[in-house]
Amino acid sequence: MFPFPFGKKLEAQRDYSLAEIPLFAALSSSEVKIIEKKIRLVEYKKNEVVYKQGGEPDAFYVICAGRFRVFIRSGMGIERTVTYLYRGDYFGEISILTGKPHSVTVQAINDALVLKLSRNDFNELLKIVPSLALHLSRSLGLRLRDESKEQTGEAKIVSFYNLKEKQGLTTFAVHLAASLSREVKKPVLLLDMNAESGASRALLGEGRECPVLNLPEVDVSRDAETAKFLLENSNGVTLLRLVFRDGAEFSEKKLTLLLSHLISRFNFILIDLPRDLNEMVLKVLTQSDSIYILSDGRAEGLDRCRSFVAEMKQSFNFQDSEIKLLISEALRQDHASAKEIEKSVGHKVFALLPFTHELNQSGPTLAFPPPASTKEPLGPYFRTVRYLSRELSGRLVGLALGSGAAHGFAHVGVIKVLEEYGIPVDVVTGSSMGALVAILWAAGYKSADLEQIALSLDKKNAFINILGLTDFSMAHQGFFKGNAVMRYLRGFLGQKTFRDLEFPAKVIAANLLTAEEIVFEEGDLVEAVRASISIPGIFRPFRLNGKILIDGGIVDPVPVKVLAHMGVRKIIAVNVLSGPSDIQIRRSLIKQRIQEQEQRLKDAGPLAKWFFALKNKIRDKYSSNIFNVIMNTIQYMEYSIASTATADADVVIHPVIYDAHWIEFYEAEKFIRIGEAKAREQLAEIQKLVEL
Numbered sequence: 001m002f003p004f005p006f007g008k009k010l011e012a013q014r015d016y017s018l019a020e021i022p023l024f025a026a027l028s029s030s031e032v033k034i035i036e037k038k039i040r041l042v043e044y045k046k047n048e049v050v051y052k053q054g055g056e057p058d059a060f061y062v063i064c065a066g067r068f069r070v071f072i073r074s075g076m077g078i079e080r081t082v083t084y085l086y087r088g089d090y091f092g093e094i095s096i097l098t099g100k101p102h103s104v105t106v107q108a109i110n111d112a113l114v115l116k117l118s119r120n121d122f123n124e125l126l127k128i129v130p131s132l133a134l135h136l137s138r139s140l141g142l143r144l145r146d147e148s149k150e151q152t153g154e155a156k157i158v159s160f161y162n163l164k165e166k167q168g169l170t171t172f173a174v175h176l177a178a179s180l181s182r183e184v185k186k187p188v189l190l191l192d193m194n195a196e197s198g199a200s201r202a203l204l205g206e207g208r209e210c211p212v213l214n215l216p217e218v219d220v221s222r223d224a225e226t227a228k229f230l231l232e233n234s235n236g237v238t239l240l241r242l243v244f245r246d247g248a249e250f251s252e253k254k255l256t257l258l259l260s261h262l263i264s265r266f267n268f269i270l271i272d273l274p275r276d277l278n279e280m281v282l283k284v285l286t287q288s289d290s291i292y293i294l295s296d297g298r299a300e301g302l303d304r305c306r307s308f309v310a311e312m313k314q315s316f317n318f319q320d321s322e323i324k325l326l327i328s329e330a331l332r333q334d335h336a337s338a339k340e341i342e343k344s345v346g347h348k349v350f351a352l353l354p355f356t357h358e359l360n361q362s363g364p365t366l367a368f369p370p371p372a373s374t375k376e377p378l379g380p381y382f383r384t385v386r387y388l389s390r391e392l393s394g395r396l397v398g399l400a401l402g403s404g405a406a407h408g409f410a411h412v413g414v415i416k417v418l419e420e421y422g423i424p425v426d427v428v429t430g431s432s433m434g435a436l437v438a439i440l441w442a443a444g445y446k447s448a449d450l451e452q453i454a455l456s457l458d459k460k461n462a463f464i465n466i467l468g469l470t471d472f473s474m475a476h477q478g479f480f481k482g483n484a485v486m487r488y489l490r491g492f493l494g495q496k497t498f499r500d501l502e503f504p505a506k507v508i509a510a511n512l513l514t515a516e517e518i519v520f521e522e523g524d525l526v527e528a529v530r531a532s533i534s535i536p537g538i539f540r541p542f543r544l545n546g547k548i549l550i551d552g553g554i555v556d557p558v559p560v561k562v563l564a565h566m567g568v569r570k571i572i573a574v575n576v577l578s579g580p581s582d583i584q585i586r587r588s589l590i591k592q593r594i595q596e597q598e599q600r601l602k603d604a605g606p607l608a609k610w611f612f613a614l615k616n617k618i619r620d621k622y623s624s625n626i627f628n629v630i631m632n633t634i635q636y637m638e639y640s641i642a643s644t645a646t647a648d649a650d651v652v653i654h655p656v657i658y659d660a661h662w663i664e665f666y667e668a669e670k671f672i673r674i675g676e677a678k679a680r681e682q683l684a685e686i687q688k689l690v691e692l
Contacts, residue, residue, distance in 0.1 A: 021115075022088045023062060023132075031129045038121040044108040046286060047317065050091075053105045057095035060122040063087050065260035066112020067155065070104050084109075086155065087264045096122055110157070110287040111256050155263040158392065159271045159288040163295045163305055170194060172294070172328075172353060172385070173272045174202045174237075179382075179389035181236035186267040189230075192241045193281060194274045200241060203233040212241045215280070216249050220258040238266065244280040252283055259287055268392070285312075290322040294353070297327040297335030302344040309347045321567075324350040338522055351388060352499070356381035383503065387426055396426045397570045397690050398563035400649065401434030402642055403553030404576035405535075405662035406671060408433025409454050410655040413675025414574050416447035421683060423690055427504040427568060429559040431552035434574070435507040435532035436489075439525050442505035443493060453492070454668035482530055482539040489526045498522045506566075507532045508552030508559045512541050517555045519562055536634065557638035560645045570689050573649035574675070577639040578656050593659075650689050653678050 018024045018032050018039075027035070041064070044050060050061065053073055068085040082104055085091060095102045096119055117125070125132060160173045173190065181188040192199045192210075200210040213229040220226050232238045240262075244250065262269055271288065273281055285291065291312060295305045309325070312318045325347055327335060335341070338349040356379065378386065390396050399418070401411045411434060418425060430438030440450055498505070498521055507520040509531035520528035531542040531549040542549045556562070558575050646652045655678040657670060664671075679686075 021062060021064070023090055027129065027132065031132070034128065035117075035125065038125065039115050039117050042114050042116045044112045044114060046108060046110045048108045050106040050108065050114070051102050053102055055102045057092060057100075057102060058119050060090065060092045060096060060117040060119070061106075062090040062115040062117075064113040064115055065257050066114075067109045067260070067263055068112065069107050069109055071107070072104055084155065087260045093122070109289065110259070112260075113253075113256065155267055155269070156290075156392065157259065157263065157269045157271065157288045159273050159285055159291045161273045161291060161293050161308075162275060163293060163308060164301055170199050170272050171202070172326075173270055174199055175382075175385045176389055176392075177237045177268075177270050178235040179385050180268055180270075180393060183386070183389050183395060184267065184393045185236075187238065187265060188236065188268045189238045189240060189262060189266040189270070191262070191269055191271040192239060193243060193284070194272045195243050199272060200231075200239055203235070203237055203239050204231060210239050210241050212243050215242065215244070215251065215254055215258070220254050220261060223261060226258065226261055242280075244278050250279050250283075255280060255283055256287070259284075285316050288316075290324060291318060292324045292326055292350075294326050294328050296329075297341050299336065299344075302336075302341065306345045306347075309345055320347065323347060326351055326353050328353045329355040351384060354380035354384060387504065390426055391567055394567075394569045396566075396568045397424050397572070398566070398568035399425045399428045399438075400558050400560045400563055400571060400573040400646075401428065401430040401438050402558035402573070402575045402577060403432030403434055403551065403638060405433055406664045406667070407576040407578075407656070407660065407662060408437060409665075409668045409671035410576045410675030410678075411437040411574055412447060412450045412454055412668075413655065413672040413677070414653055414679040415441055415450065416672070416676055417679035417683065418686075419447050421687070423686055425503070425572075427506070427563065427566060429506045429508065429562045430532070431508040431557055431559055432533050432535070433576075434558070435552060436529050438505050439501075439507060439529050440492060442501040442503055443496060443525065444502050445492070451668075451672055454672060457668060458666050480539050482534065482542065485533070485539075486526055486530050489529060493525045493529075496525050498525065498528075500525075506559070506562055508556045508562065509534070509542075509549040510552055510555040512548040512550045515555065517552075518547065518549060551634070553638045554634070555641075556645065557642040558645050558649075560649045564648060571649040572651045572653065572686060572689070573646045574653045574655070575639075575642050575646055576655055576671075576675075577642055578658075579639050579643070651682055651685050653682055655679075 018027075018035060024032060024035065039062075044066070050068065051058075063085060065087055067087075068089075068091070070082045070085060070091070071079050072082060073079050085106075091106055092102075170192075177188050177190045190199060190203065200208075204210060208231070210231045211229055213226070218225055218229075230238050230240055242258075259269075271284060273284070277285075293305070293308060293312075295301055305325070309323055312323055313320075325341075325345065327338070327341065327349055329335075329352065336344070338352070342348055387396075401408070404410075415437070417423075428438040428442055430436070437450065440453070441447075445453070504521075507528040509518040509520065509528070510516070511518055518531070520531070527542070527544060531544060532552040533539065534542050534550045536550050536554070552559070557577065558573050560571055560573050563571050653675075655671075655675040657674050660667070660670065
């Protein structure tokens with residue numbers, strides 16, 4: 001029998017005591033009895049709103065089970081999470097005590113049980129239970145000070161489901177749990193609902209067995225009882241085995257209480273689901289924040305995958321972003337491309353899980369890579385696991401590298417500082433010159449290699465390698481064909497594709513005919529870069545898959561939003577474009593330099609003065625040549641777009657040399673040095689960002 005009768009006042013005789021709730025724990029028995037007569041138990045289903053921002057206060061709430069999100073919605077409809085609330089937390093008192101409308105919205109994340117006290121009863125209790133009034137008055141000041149804080153720590157429940165046997169799901173779940181524990185250094189629980197998974201052997205070793213929690217037989221409302229079934233391993237992961245036996249009595253309320261207990265103790269709960277979706281498994285799914293679905297990507301299984309994804313959306317209200325489709329290569333079987341799978345399933349592929357021998361073992365193993373702090377490179381599988389653990393924990397760091405022709409060499413200096421101080425970058429995006437640097441870096445070229453490549457370009461070979469003696473074209477499409485730069489890039493990237501990168505990278509181009517932003521994330525690397533650097537009027541547009549593509553900087557000069565759409569919460573942007581104030585400084589410097597030269601020529605002969613005047617005349621006449629007109633026009637426009645885009649970044653680095661020219665690819669060193677210097681200036685800010 002569940003302790004609280006719904007819709008009725010609490011009875012004095014029950015299995016659950018108000019004394020177990022921290023807010024009421026210090027009250028006398030007589031004070032507790034007063035509260036019992038007035039308080040009621042209310043149930044909220046997943047995603048149900050308790051009250052909305054701007055609504056009038058009507059009650060005080062104390063959480064018995066479940067969790068809630070507290071958020072603010074701006075006038076433009078943008079939501080910002082303020083905090084998360086768990087068992088024992090309470091809310092609604094600020095509006096009652098201040099007499100103001102609710103400043104936030106409170107929404108149930110999963111099924112929850114709440115003790116509700118009406119506004120009038122709450123005010124009356126404050127008068128007759130002084131200790132309660134004192135406690136609330138002390139917390140009120142703290143709550144008011146915390147209202148403007150950013151999102152606090154969130155507990156997450158994540159389920160894993162395997163669409164086909166022998167794909168290594170449990171091994172992946174075990175590895176992800178251990179990687180998550182290592183990355184965030186917070187409590188992680190692996191909830192094993194798979195009777196034959198072998199997760200306990202992998203985590204605890206052969207000689208240590210984890211007992212199975214039989215839900216009907218255990219009083220999960222008592223923490224001490226549940227704790228008997230929790231076993232921790234040396235990797236910081238706690239294991240709990242929960243198996244539903246056929247014919248056993250299932251209590252939905254007991255499962256809700258168990259999950260409530262677990263999320264109050266663990267920051268992350270990873271649930272290894274059995275393939276048989278019984279009553280308890282289905283209920284667990286309703287309480288999950290997201291689900292990882294593992295498929296082998298083969299044509300014969302895609303129909304089932306499509307049906308399962310549709311069921312998760314329709315029956316369990318999972319949003320697209322909450323369904324993570326993983327394509328496993330455990331059996332080294334050929335599968336369709338990511339685009340073909342997405343078209344067949346009707347859902348985006350979240351990640352490819354590369355082949356590793358660990359996935360093909362008879363049972364899950366814990367053959368872990370070295371810590372991220374070491375210099376040893378990770379294999380593709382463990383790189384993916386680490387990336388997914390950082391994505392799940394909201395710790396992904398993204399770097400957006402902007403367009404800017406030769407000014408883009410400053411990106412190399414920024415990368416040099418990031419590498420020197422061990423700043424982790426999980427994903428990089430780039431437009432135009434930023435795309436070139438981003439792809440080379442993600443392909444395995446370190447900052448020292450990038451610097452060497454850049455410095456190898458002098459006036460002669462910069463022209464030959466980038467533009468080419470035979471690369472001139474009829475100007476109706478662009479002055480240069482772009483074949484020379486593709487040959488040059490092949491020397492570094494060969495036939496590599498995005499799947500060969502050491503960490504994810506995305507390249508931005510623009511569709512000339514539709515103004516659509518094109519994001520390259522698969523396929524040939526050289527083709528992606530060639531498309532992204534197709535400066536209008538300079539290079540011919542690049543034709544690929546029926547599209548006519550031009551420079552990515554036209555639509556997204558510093559691709560910050562691409563990172564945000566990937567779920568990256570920590571974004572560093574590098575904008576090398578000059579703005580109006582930079583241009584004004586440049587003009588002042590040029591004017592000052594001319595005046596200094598004129599001063600030195602006062603006592604010079606007439607011939608030197610004549611040459612100086614001629615040089616200035618030629619410079620003034622040809623400074624508005626067609627190349628400068630095109631590039632300056634584009635870059636002025638791009639700066640305006642970039643200023644808006646970088647507003648969403650956490651750190652913006654702006655390395656600009658005021659008197660440098662966009663064509664100076666043969667002067668790479670000065671650009672690299674300014675990138676390095678500006679990154680060092682903001683190093684403390686960057687370090688603080690990644691440590692949050």
